[in-house]
Amino acid sequence: MAHGGAQGYARVSSDSCIYTRRQIPSDDEVDPHFEIVGLEERDIDTDEDHEHGKMYSSLCHVARSGDDSDATDEGPSPPRMALKALSKTKKRLPKRSELQRYKLTRVLPVAWNAPARVLCVTRRHLRKGKYVDFLGEYHLDLIQENGGAAIMIPRTALTVPALAEYLPMDGLLVVEGNDISDEILSKYGCCAPDRLDGEDAMKWASDTEFDVSKDELEFALMRLALGSGCPILSLCRGSQMLNVLRGGTLIGDIETEVPDALVHLKDASDPTYDSHRHPIRVLPDTPLASWFAKSLVDTDELSVNSYHHQGIKTLGKGLKPMAYAPDGILEGFYDSRYNPSQGRFIVGLQFHPERMMEDYPGCKIVYEDFLTACKNFRVDKNF
Secondary structure (H helix, E strand, C coil), rough: CEEECCCEEEEEECCCCCEEEEEEECCCCCCCCEEECCCCHHHHCCCCCCCCCCCCCCCCCCCCCCCCCCEEEEEEEEHHHHHHHHHHHHCCCCCCHHHHHHHHHHCCCCCCCEEEEEECEEEEEEEEEEEEEEEEEEHHHHHCCCCCCEEECCCCCCHHHHHHCCCCCCCCEEECCCCCCCCCCHHHHCCCCCCCHHHHHHHHHHHCCCHHHHHHHHHHHHHHHHCCCCEEEEEEEHHHHHHHHHCEECCCHHHHHHHCCCCCCCCCCCCCCCCCEEEEEEECCHHHHHCCHCCCCCCCCEEECCCCCCCEEEEECEEEEECCCCCCEEEEEEEECCCCCHCCCEEEEEECCCHHCCCCCHHHHHHHHHHHHHHHHHHHHHH
């Protein structure tokens, strides 16, 4: 299947493969050379089925001005002929992206400073009989306030074959959403938790309904981020996804599986749904203790919000705990190589700091350190 690519190039790929593009140095700015770099198929599909065959790295050159609809069997289209003529005269033209940036910054009162690109997949909401994709502005504002560019990825199924067009990625934010589907957990070799059924399942119906398209996109991006060392901030469901990708396991339902469990999720119709809090004990010498240092004087407790009915059972490889609720539920963890100044940030929080900005000054520092890591990762990778 061929998919149109950015900057006047088309990519040829199989349905299950994602490709990135890398420019090869060239003195010819009119016709720069690119090569296709394929992510290994296991990066987005761990099934043993190889029905798609060999991943191709061939590249189809298409006209820069518009699509190739003017091309005929009698010869190349006018845009293609014009491109060849320019190539012969060695006329130097800016690349499309540079020209677009120049035009954009002339009309917007903002200097272009190449912000860190933080990718985040939208979620689906039924509104007036039709679905809309959205991402909470709490997250978007915090990314932008700290010098990042929030790149929203549509959760639709047809985004999968075009996912590489949203790269490069300097950071990945994975947040709340439905329970992770058995299909995608199995596809990526992760353990599925026990599932609720009957009336128990109906209690959390909005969470237990799977969103396979969103899972597919986020698992592909998170595996890519883990493989490249790209910073990851994962919240609530996102932290559960990060844990299973690192080999951990999940509690299927806290209320039914954990004795004397706290209330970790209120019904959405409950007026205290957003104001509900429960205590957590923060472990010393962890990033969480550092972020909330001003609020942890003479105490090791914070009071956090809670919107989850699942949780972490066993912690994944290379991850260290940061906080626990009184019932033993893990509320935060991080990768042991954590160092934002060197672009290393892999963190999972079961609560939502973006919804607690008025509670603790440390909530904002979570995003500040995340974006610091994204910027340093960008510089280190020379993107």
